[in-house]
Amino acid sequence: MSTVYSDIVSSDLYTQQVKKLERVAQILSLDKDVVDSLSQPERVIQVKINIKGNDGTVKTFTGWRSQHNSALGPYKGGVRFSPNVTQTEVMALSMMMTWKNSLLGLPYGGGKGGIRVDPKSLQKDELERLSRGYVKAIYNYIGSDIDIPAPDLNTDPQIMAWFLDEYVKVSGKVDFASFTGKPVEIGGLSVREYSTGLGLSVITKSAAEKFMDGIEGKRVIIQGFGNVGYFAAKFIKEMGGKIIGVSDSKGGVINEEGIDADKLMEMKRSGETVSSYEGKKVTNEQLLTSDCDILIPAAIENVVNKANASHIKARMIVEGANGPLTADADEILRKMNVIVVPDILANSGGVVGSYVEWANNKMGEIVEDEEAKKLIISRMERAFSSMYSEHERRFSDYDLRTSAMAISIDRVVKASKLRGMM
Template sequence: MTEAVQTTLTSNLYDQQVKKLYRVGEILGLPQDVLETLSQPERVIQVKIEIKGKDGKVKTFIGWRSQHNSALGPYKGGIRYHPNVTQDEVIALSMMMTWKNSLLLLPYGGGKGGIRVDPSKLSLEELEMLSRRYIDTLYKYIGSDIDIPAPDVNTNPQTMAWFIDEYIKITGKADYATFTGKPVELGGLETRNYSTGLGVATVAKEAASKFIGGIEGARVIIQGFGNVGSFTAKFLQDMGAKIIGVSDSKGGVIDPNGIDINKMIETKEKTGSVINYPTGKKVTNDELLTSECDILIPAALENVIHKFNADKVKAKMIVEGANGPLTADADLVMKNRGIPVVPDILANAGGVVGSYVEWANNKMGEIMEEEEAKRLIISRMEKAFNSVYEMHKKLGDQDLRMAAMALAVERVVNAMKVRGMI
């Protein structure tokens, strides 16, 4: 992908989401004023965070929290640390969380947060200071009945531990349900680490049974081998799929004979990249996306499949492990080519289902066993997929994304109407 194309695509995730919203608005017959209010967040908080480094110099960072819609309940969504985070990106992702929570019938609205920082350039002490200062600026706007953050890109259970400790110190409230994705010692669940990957694999299996004859022996390519990609690969391999390609930020590997995922995880941990896997052909991420397979799972960045490469995709089916990996233009190309796309708001919702279980446990003071939580995530994902598939058949000429969004948006709109918000 050329630099110009990359800039064009990564700068408009919000525009892409608004396009998709207006497309579903036509299907549902929603008036312009309702679409306008749905396209805007209820609140966006921008904060400045200053920390003093070991060298004595002050480092300044900008962060955000977007609270998109609260019609169905408190805002819910992750917080990411990334050098390219923008306000528009955070707003777009909070909008997607609204639809995701609605689609999975969870009692939440949508929220998302981010700090523009390269965490690899900070020491552990500086990361802790940054995390605590972020909560210092936001504590008035979050809480287990207000806004419930969770991990996202470059944040993890340790980050959530710093968050909850700082929140308790400032507010005096031992409200552990304010954050999810916490360490097990602080009320977190074992399932939270792999719940997104489990959800992606579950809906991939369900979709495969409807569109390509089943998951057994299906050739799968996964772009992105972080938490989501690696666990998705592991679960799909256990289901009988054949993983033939994976990648990370440094490139990818394709092996038609199949990749041993446990061995690939070990390679990644020991060498820092999947490209050091001993067998197969090394490829770029762009080449990986357009390689022949049965199921393609983009599980890394947004907008990686777009109008410039959508016609080159050779997969029989796409499952969106990442948020927004297909642009609105790419959606139309896939629809015209007859390639089903299982949308992000459905496919990667396992993580927020896992968060819901943790939140509910913390609120009630109960503990759910890992296998029970795992069964609940699988069951909720299967039901959501089948609801979307039935809506897809009912609408006739609409793709799975429009079917999913139709269900999600309609539920939010109905809640807003009965509450008198519109």
């Protein structure tokens, strides 16, 4: 993807988020000055990072940290390494994190960061120097009570370990709660690895109980079999659901007898593709419109759109990815009476896992992994119940996505006004 095209895509993501905010603002009867305030991050930091490459040349990279809103607490959100990331993209994503954290009742505002880099083009030691350079450039603006970064696209526990170590060196603060998604040896929790997939499965189960008499025996298709898709499939099967279809970037498979997520993951780790699993071979496009009870798009954005929405056969869609449905698809599916559980709720298990890790670091490492898992499950169940109650009480004329955004934005506005920020 070219830089110019990337800028257009990222700018459009930000524009779409502002449009969604403006639509909800009308429902909540918010003044224009309130909307203008929420449309802009409180701070955007841009940094230049120079590192010495292994070939002796100096490599220059641009990074950002967008801190959208702190009315409910310190900023919280991941850092992505991508050749296509832009300032407007991290601005949009930080806004989305504000709404997500608010909806989940977490004591956080929204933040997001990124470095424009193809991490595959760097050797491990170069990647370490880049990671440390980023933290050295922004350390005055982060910390466990200010802004808590976490893994995101192309970042992982090792990068969080480098972040933490550099932060301690340059700030002089031995504060392990300043980053989440860390290795377990330095304050991380193993539950963080699967918390997004776990949360997604809990929301799927809760929604199935509300809208289709429970998850037991329901036929589920998951588009995207990475970390999130795998763990969602594993937990949904444990809850009584039946995984009949999955896919990765190279294609998918349908098996009405059921798909064993662990067996399929073993095949993937040995170099095979998802479509190597026994069953009917399908493309990603065919998988999305295959017959099922529940469809979980857990890969990339905009996969359900104006072109294919009318062909969806699922009774309910649970958004495992960020923005897998376009606005046109939303409208079509609404008319078809297909229930859509929005991403702002469905895929928020990751930040709940980060919250548990952050709180555990703050308290002095007193939570064990099994207790952490129970905390994530209870928090997700409570979030769904609270959201649906508010939906029925105040926003029953609207779909779940609109209700979820209205609830979260309303909380941020009230907190901002109480604090005198608006």
